[in-house]
Amino acid sequence: MxxxxxxxxxxxxxxxxxxxxxxxxxxxxxxxxxxxxxxxxxxxxxxxxxxxxxxxxxxxxxxxxxxxxxxxxxAHPRVTEAVRRELDRGSNFVRPSLLEVEAAERFLATVPTAEMVKFAKNGSDVTTAAVRLARAVTGRPRVAICGDHPFFSVDDWFIGTTPMSAGIPAATTELTVSFPYGDLAATEELLTRYRDEVACLILEPAAGPTEPPPGYLTGLRELADRHGCVLVFDEMITGFRWSEAGAQGLYGVVPDLSTFGKALGNGCAVSALAGRRELMERGGLRDSRDRVFLLSTTHGAETHSLAAAMAVQSTYTEEGxxxxxxxxxxxxxxxxxxxxxxxxxxxxxxxxxxxxxxxxxxxxxxxxxxxxxxxxxxxxxxxxxxxxxxxxxxxxxxxxxxxxxxxxxxxxxxxxxxxxxxxxxxxxxxxxxxxxxxxxxx
Known part of the structure; x- marks a missing residue:
């Protein structure tokens, strides 16, 4: 041509x-x-x-x-067939469907470092839910994002830090601070400067041109524990592409919360917030403390998208x-x-x-x-x-x-x-x- x-x-x-x-x-x-x-x-x-x-x-x-x-x-045949099968059975009901049990079981078996999971439609849904949950459980206002990673959410806590910040109050943006990837000393300095103010560290565990520096993710885990903040892995990209269980499954460092999407549905709209039971239950009905409005989405349990996610996970694990x-x-x-x-x-x-x-x-x-x-x-x-x-x-x-x-x-x-x-x-x-x-x- x-x-x-x-x-x-x-x-x-x-x-x-x-x-x-x-x-x-x-x-x-x-x-x-x-x-x-x-x-x-x-x-x-x-x-x-x-x-x-x-x-x-x-x-x-x-x-x-x-x-x-x-x-x-x-149009992957296994995914398409799973979706087609559910379309004939109804896509959304006034109460949970049994498929939600099956989808949660499949996800938690695929990502065994997580203890509970809640599904949504977009990556931003679940990263923002993770931030809100971290703020609730720590009682702290600030969010620390990895400044070397390009995107975390369409919501104000992140977009306010980009050049497209029109419409976002400065007071909101000021609550988001950043740390450099791979630099534990700089991150510790940030956590010390904002002592007892940072609710969470959120980052892509590995998405840059190089592998995480030796000991980096383990060091972040230790810093989060020492400073009492929540460690959140954004696994939108690393989920499935690094391993079926994401970067956390490959590198052996367990975050408090993690978020998945993208490859999870092979194009179908599905995302997931996963993490420790102690934290996730704050958004449930079995905790006596103040409730967290964690995730409540009309279409989060859409049957055909959950079926697509299960087919994707089966295909990944069975076909390498x-x-x-x-x-x-x-x-x-x-x-x-x-x-x-x-x-x-x-x-x-x-x-x-x-x-x-x-x-x-x-x-x-x-x-x-x-x-x-x-x-x-x-x-x-x-x-x-x-x-x-x-x-x-x-x-x-x-x-x-x-x-x-x-x-x-x-x-x-x-x-x-x-x-x-x-x-x-x-x-x-x-x-x-x-x-x-x-x-x-x-």
Whole structure:
């Protein structure tokens, strides 16, 4: 396909319709057309396995599917069948269904470090519930977030700390403080400075480009215990991709509370707050202290989403999905690095992260992160039939998908080299650069 002739007229028209009716043109900012080269944001018709088709009829190999939630591939047969079975039996009732018992049992067997679980629909539901619970049980107002991790919740306690803080009272934001990942001394200094004020430490246990430093998570556990605060692991990304039991299952450090979502439903809306019984019961009916409004969601127990979650967990444990994700990611990372090096851009197109959760950085001629070079790179990937805001794999990929991706990356890197030699990517961008999600002005 000739890159210069690659256009998406139907997608462009559909994007205009989306913007006319939906603020931002999408229901998630990370799916916005500002994240893609100008006029090259595909609008999806359907997907199957590791492939999606846009309304213009183009087929793409897709990475980061469903913002990393679709780890088994689209329309996975075991998940689809489980959902279909429940749809014929009713999806929501005035009282709990037996399926809720089965789903809780399955989850707690998969994540044995937790003693109780409550389901919801979104990651933000459960991270905010964890924060509220931590504040209630400690009687403390402040929340300490890991400042190196990009997203925890749509709610005020987190969004107020981002450039998109409009509408959030400063008094709310001031109650959120941050600590750096991997630095126990800095975290202890923070807890000492705000002695007896910090309700919880919340972080992704491992989501960056490197593994947790030796002893880091254990050290955090000890700090939380010594300072009387709750340790919360946000396992939205690490859940299932690191191990079926998340990073806590892999690294052997048990948090007080943890939150799961994304891969849990393979695209279906389901999330989970899990943790120690002593804490979780504060939101129940068997505790004599002041009640915590923990989670109360109309659709949290939707039967087909819980059935999807159970099918996902069965598939992971029975088919060794986590190991497959790592093997596919390792193959992809090696191929991309070789292709970049072969085209002389190995120090500019950089693949990072755990093999099951790969991202890439695009660096300019001075080695600085560049949205302009990202734009150039994404244009070439799209023209080659690769839709890749990241290189996060799904288990539906096969060897031919990886080979094709690497071939397209090599072609993109050849153009990348030309732009570096010219010290100006503008001629190859064909429009405005892609933009960061969190920014003050549109």
């Amino acid at each position: 000739n890159t210069e002739e690659f256009t998406l007229p139907r997608s462009r028209a559909a994007n205009e319709q989306l913007h006319a009716m939906i603020p931002g043109g999408a229901h998630t900012y990370a799916k916005g057309d500002d994240q893609y080269p100008e006029d090259l944001a595909p609008v999806i018709s359907h997907g199957r396995g590791a492939h999606v088709w846009d309304v213009d009829g183009n087929r793409y190999i897709e990475y980061g599917s469903g913002l990393r939630s679709v780890s088994l591939g689209h 999905i986590t190991a497959r994700l790592h093997a596919l990611g390792e193959r992809l990372a090696a191929g991309v690095r070789d292709a970049a090096a072969g085209m002389g851009v190995g120090e500019h197109l950089v693949v990072r992260g755990r093999a099951s959760n790969l991202v890439f950085a695009t660096l300019d001629e001075n080695g600085r992160p560049s949205q302009q070079y990202r734009t150039l790179f994404l244009r070439r990937l799209l023209a080659g039939g690769v839709l890749a805001p990241s290189f996060v794999v799904s288990s539906a990929l096969d060897e031919s998908d990886i080979e094709h991706t690497v071939d397209v990356v090599a072609q993109a890197c050849a153009v990348y080299r030309k732009a570096l030699d010219a010290a100006d990517p503008t001629p190859w961008m064909a429009g405005r650069p892609v933009k960061p999600v969190f920014r003050r002005l549109a």
